[in-house]
Amino acid sequence: MLDVVRLRVLVAVARTGSVTAAARELHYSQPSVSHHLARLEAETGAKLVQRVGRGIRLTDAGRLLAERSAEILGRLDSASAELAAHVGLRSGRVRLAAFPSALGTFVPAAAVRLASAHPGLDLRLIEAEPPEALRMLRDGQVDAAVVFRYGGTGPDEDGVRLTRLLDEPSLLVTPAALLDVPAPMGDGTGTLAGHAGSRWIAGCDRCRAHLLDLCAAAGFEPRVSFTTDDYVAVQAMVAAGLGVAVLPRLALSAHRHPGVRTAGLPGSTRRVFAATYGEPPDPPATAALVAALVAAVEEAETVGAVQGADAVAAAGMV
Incomplete structure (x- = not known):
């Protein structure tokens, strides 16, 4: 042995x-x-x-x-934590991997909810993009993961179960300085096609693939001049006039640079899920965490904290 x-x-x-x-x-x-x-x-x-x-x-x-x-070893550690969590959730540990904009918006609210309902439960948070988060989930390094998928793409791994948290639109992000440039009505600066000749800022592989699909549907291939997964850096570069970008709504909710404006992109949606692994039901601590995530998102959407300025974006510009 x-x-x-x-x-x-x-x-x-x-x-x-x-x-x-x-x-x-x-x-x-x-x-x-x-x-x-x-x-x-x-x-x-x-x-x-x-x-x-x-x-x-x-x-x-x-x-x-x-x-x-x-x-x-990941499974052994999970089993130890689950056993402790079965004691009325008075003790134990639960681990969550989530991508940055989720950690910057609704995850802290979920953590507060979980701590209030189960003060003896130790929550560990790890920043990870969906592919790495799912690998950690399968390996037993985390108990749940917040992941996203675009359109029909996404995790199809055996044993991964998804709980829907929210659907968020993608937004075209352009320099706010464009507002000061006289342009004829309907000049297209609030549309993808209106920036066919612009430089573009792209992110992770999944986000880049989504951008390429959106631009292909608009009839052009974007000229990607900069690549970064840092949404704060993306907005700073856009505000400086170095290019334009497409970002999910959560990225603008987590941090909004005053030097950018946004426009909604109809039909472009990123779906966000809480992922768990293995046969149901989930261990009590994991189930409590997922429930806290669902409740935090529902509350945020009710008060508009996650939606941000969507009402204006739907009209075409923020």
């Missing part, structure tokens, strides 16, 4: 890239880490690491075992 401690050592070496870094992370001595690796090789009968210069690297067998070990 494989020793869990030695599996943790192997995973730490794989994650950090060296015995020294793994020892530092685990608070072990370097000889102790080397000893655990040697014992693990003896137990498995496989060569897991090899010397490269003054360092080491994992063999193919080592990488395979490290990947499986990460999943196993």
Whole structure:
């Protein structure tokens, strides 16, 4: 039977890239880490690491075992937390991965709700884009994930279950300075097609693919001059006149640069979900977290905190 401690050592070496870094992370001595690796090789009968210069690297067998070990250890940690959470949710831990604009809008409100209802429950928040968040969810590193999908694309992984949180429109973001430039009525600056010749600022792979699809439907291919996943940086660059962009509503709700204006893009929607993994029902702590997320979004939409300036955007300009 494989020793869990030695599996943790192997995973730490794989994650950090060296015995020294793994020892530092685990608070072990370097000889102790080397000893655990040697014992693990003896137990498995496989060569897991090899010397490269003054360092080491994992063999193919080592990488395979490290990947499986990460999943196993994640599940063990989840089981421990779930067992504690079953005691009336008076104690235990629940972990959530979410993308930045969700963390900057409704997730804090959900955290407050959860803490109020279950003060003994320890909530851990991790920033992660959907692909990484889903990987962490499958590996047991988190108990729930806030993810998004555009149109018909999205997670179809076996075992992933989705709870809808909200549908948010995409907005065309342009420099507010354009308002000061005389232009004839219907000049198109509030439409995608009106910026066919503009420079564009793109983000993550999914967001870039969505932008390309939108522009293709408008009859042109955008000239992407800048790439960043930082929505604050995107708005700053737009305000400076370096380009235009398409951003989801949550990004503007989390942070709004005074130097930009926005226009709604009819039919362009990003759907946001709370994702959990495994057969239902969810463990009590995870179910409580998802319920808090749903309630926080519902409250925010009721008071307009998430909607922001959609009423004006629907008219064509903010």
